[in-house]
Amino acid sequence: MQLPDCAATDALGAAIGRVFSAGMVYLYGDLGAGKTSMVRALLRSRGVEGAVRSPTYTLVETYETDSGRVFHLDLYRLAEPEELHFIGLDELEAADLLTLVEWPERGSGVLPAADLVVRLEHCNFPGEGGSAIDATDPADSPRQAELEARNDSAAEALRRVLSLLNTPSCSSK
Numbered sequence: 001m002q003l004p005d006c007a008a009t010d011a012l013g014a015a016i017g018r019v020f021s022a023g024m025v026y027l028y029g030d031l032g033a034g035k036t037s038m039v040r041a042l043l044r045s046r047g048v049e050g051a052v053r054s055p056t057y058t059l060v061e062t063y064e065t066d067s068g069r070v071f072h073l074d075l076y077r078l079a080e081p082e083e084l085h086f087i088g089l090d091e092l093e094a095a096d097l098l099t100l101v102e103w104p105e106r107g108s109g110v111l112p113a114a115d116l117v118v119r120l121e122h123c124n125f126p127g128e129g130g131s132a133i134d135a136t137d138p139a140d141s142p143r144q145a146e147l148e149a150r151n152d153s154a155a156e157a158l159r160r161v162l163s164l165l166n167t168p169s170c171s172s173k
Contacts, residue, residue, distance in 0.1 A: 003143040009034045009120075012145060013041030015164040016116070019157045021067055022097055024112050026104040029120035034143055035102045038120070039072050042100065046070065054102075060087050071099045075106035084110045115154040119146040 003009045016025070016038075027035040040052040046065040055061040055074045063070040071092065078084070084107050092099050093112045104111055123144045147162075149155035 001145045010041035013038035014045035015161045017042035017045035023115035025116045026114040033120040068096045073101045075103040078106040081110040117148040
């Protein structure tokens, strides 16, 4: 799916936030790919008004919303996957919890399985010249998003997300 600017990335995050009430969402992408921006838009769609910080140093931020609890994990600085046991890993699979995980590969083997995988990358769309990272504002550069549902309920939720965005279906497993 093409995300030509920050507004499109935010719209995707907000749609995911409105549809996914609970589950495990993995967010992949290089530094600056828009993972935290997408999380911020998702949280705003669930009524969070205060500061939304990247939990790069704290590993996890918790938000209480009208739609349920949200854990936002950023595992970029995680040295070993086993460190996740110290942040309350047992809670990550709670039925009422939406868990958003940036850099999930760093928790491989310890994290619960993903329900939804979101892959973000900077790119140029066909017919465009130059480099996406040469944009005037790199944060507003075009991105490509790949969405993959990993179970039947996530596939149904993903169809609802895409219908909110009026976008053709993406892959699901």
